Amino acid sequence: MRKNLCKLFISFLIFIMRNLSFFSVIIIVVFVVYACSPKPYSTTNKAYRKQVKEYTKLILQEPVDPINDTIKMPPFWVGTTNFGIRKPNFVIIHHTAQNSCDQTLGTFTTPKSAVSAHYVICKDGTVHHMLNDYLRAQHAGVSKWGNLIDINSSSIGIELDNTGFEPFDSLQINSLISLLARLKKDYTIPAANFIGHGDIAPTRKNDPNWRFPWKKLAEKGFGLWFDDKRDTIPAGFNHIQALRIVGYDVKDTTAAIRSFKRHFLQDTTKRINDLDRSVLFNLQKKYF
């Protein structure tokens, strides 16, 4: 359809080149180039704008609904003059577990998949900003960190193009670090709140994979890290309680331990050892 339309434009262009002035031809050439340029996501971008318009209507609603039949309501509405827009307070880092950036862009623009993220970073460092930071992406799923459960509502989701079994390219990590710096500054996100999907969903997820450079990120102020020099672990130290204090959901203790080890020790095993315990004790003492 689009091809036929372009052919028609080009025939029309040849016709008018013979009959019209130079400037008219230039205008038409510009129009044809624009009309024929590839816009692979024009349909889904239109769907994005339509959804944003629906949410704008929701925000424009005045809060006059009664709480219930027994609560007395005032005879007139008083809206405050003093407000802002809620900001994200966490950043959740993922790997896509897909084969290419294009595949992920496809997944995140297919309504049936019902998943998305604010940002997708390709291996070559290209950053796709797919959703306005103030809107809620669907990246965290069923998850828990501390007592927080609806993590999609308070976080920015960043997906790194990676099958789940690969190291992370330095171009990709450099883009990620620049992006994190901007998010941290714009939304005043605490260092402790830069975490991984595997941290908040230990029974379901393992992303970003164990090769992710959490130490490098922590050195730049994104995430926590332990000291090289650590105190002896006290006799009564309870590592499950410590994991809970750091933020891990300890409903499944094995999953919580595995998640902690992947993040802080780059270790994918599930049994806690003395090194793990000393790191955990150090983190608890240092930050909590």
Ligand SMILES: [Zn+2]
């Ligand atoms: Zn994930």
